[in-house]
Amino acid sequence: MKLKKFFAGVLAAAMMLTVGATAAFATEPAASTITVPGSGINGAKMFTESDADLALTKTLKVENGTAPDSMTFNFTVKNAAQADVATPSVEFKTTDNTNSALFTAGTYTRTFNVNLATILGTNKTKVGEYTYTVSENDTQIPGITKDNNELTLKVTVVNATGEIGGGYGYYAALYRGGKKIEATDAFHNTYSAKSLTLSKTVHGSLGSLAEDFSFIIKFLPETDAVAGMYKGPQVGTVGTDVSIDGKDTGDYLDLNTEYTVTLKHGKSLNFSNLPAGIKYEVYEKGSAFNAEKNAVTKDEYTVVVRESTDANSTAIAFDTTDKNTVKGSVGTANVTTAFHNTHEGQPDMGVVLDNAPYIAMLAIVAIGGVALMLNKRRRDEE
Numbered sequence: 001m002k003l004k005k006f007f008a009g010v011l012a013a014a015m016m017l018t019v020g021a022t023a024a025f026a027t028e029p030a031a032s033t034i035t036v037p038g039s040g041i042n043g044a045k046m047f048t049e050s051d052a053d054l055a056l057t058k059t060l061k062v063e064n065g066t067a068p069d070s071m072t073f074n075f076t077v078k079n080a081a082q083a084d085v086a087t088p089s090v091e092f093k094t095t096d097n098t099n100s101a102l103f104t105a106g107t108y109t110r111t112f113n114v115n116l117a118t119i120l121g122t123n124k125t126k127v128g129e130y131t132y133t134v135s136e137n138d139t140q141i142p143g144i145t146k147d148n149n150e151l152t153l154k155v156t157v158v159n160a161t162g163e164i165g166g167g168y169g170y171y172a173a174l175y176r177g178g179k180k181i182e183a184t185d186a187f188h189n190t191y192s193a194k195s196l197t198l199s200k201t202v203h204g205s206l207g208s209l210a211e212d213f214s215f216i217i218k219f220l221p222e223t224d225a226v227a228g229m230y231k232g233p234q235v236g237t238v239g240t241d242v243s244i245d246g247k248d249t250g251d252y253l254d255l256n257t258e259y260t261v262t263l264k265h266g267k268s269l270n271f272s273n274l275p276a277g278i279k280y281e282v283y284e285k286g287s288a289f290n291a292e293k294n295a296v297t298k299d300e301y302t303v304v305v306r307e308s309t310d311a312n313s314t315a316i317a318f319d320t321t322d323k324n325t326v327k328g329s330v331g332t333a334n335v336t337t338a339f340h341n342t343h344e345g346q347p348d349m350g351v352v353l354d355n356a357p358y359i360a361m362l363a364i365v366a367i368g369g370v371a372l373m374l375n376k377r378r379r380d381e382e
Helices: 002-027 116-123 353-381
Strands: 053-062 070-078 083-088 089-093 106-115 130-137 151-159 168-176 179-181 187-191 194-203 213-221 242-244 256-261 268-274 278-284 288-290 297-300 301-306 325-330 335-342
Touching: 053 089, 053 179, 070 187, 083 116, 089 106, 106 116, 116 151, 116 168, 151 187, 194 213, 194 256, 213 335, 242 268, 256 268, 278 335
Parallel strands: 053 187, 194 335
Antiparallel strands: 053 106, 070 083, 070 089, 070 130, 130 151, 151 168, 168 179, 194 268, 213 256, 213 278, 242 256, 278 325, 288 297, 297 301, 301 335
16 A cells, blocks of 8 residues: 555656646747748748848859849838838949959859848837738849749747747748748849851852951940940950951950951851840941942942841841941840842953854855855956
């Protein structure tokens, strides 16, 4: 009997210790194990200060070409009533890259902060859940379009220690299309550029394959805002029978500046790093619209521009107001302006040597005929 009472006492003591331990652990906020945004599957963090920042990552992928040296991306944070509550921004500068490297092909990241105290306002001391949207503003950076994804940011204000009066804690969770994402996956942009190829081909029985043909080419921005940040068109391979105003392979050209390109028959020059938002103008020196022929001519040549080096490809129309100039803009595809010059003619044939024997025979026959006639007349007179 005494043994039964002993075991009952031990069991009661164990139960009391268990209940006490459970009560002690319950004072710890369950959310204290929630991870920093972007570093775990929960994608949320408990902030212990009301002025804490939520760091979001902007990723820039340069597929080809060279992005501008300095680019600023702006964002807008709105509350549930769609009122602006914050306008953070982030800047990409080559001076922040290792050895001030240019933004060439590769992936680059920067972070920007959304201040919770700013977006919460007076709600920072009111327990509850608050919903915001974060979106990227329109950009005029050449070659880049904005990230159209609107993110949802949910901020929950709680009593930091689980007890009223013990301060406040803040949880933040980020969503895209209803799916929770990490802060390092917030916004993405891609820089992509195309190219323009200028080429020369000579056709016709009197076309000169040794002649140098010169062109004037100019690149222009579609808007003034583009001009201040664009790195510039990049010159392709120059060399034998190809030149451009002393520029070398890989050099960048200025906008709104005319450059002279010289090419011989069968040669071409490529201009790369041409993003959307960049226009071009090109014409052949010495060419002009000939109203009589209703065509562009240069000396004895008729000038036609085509969309490829193939003489049978679709012709490119000259500008309606500047009738010897091809104008266009670079969009989502590479461009070729292939100038085809044709010089046909009917040379003065003179005496064709191949017919000389036959002409000689006719001449002999004619002479012989005349001699016979004269001889016959002489005989008749006798």
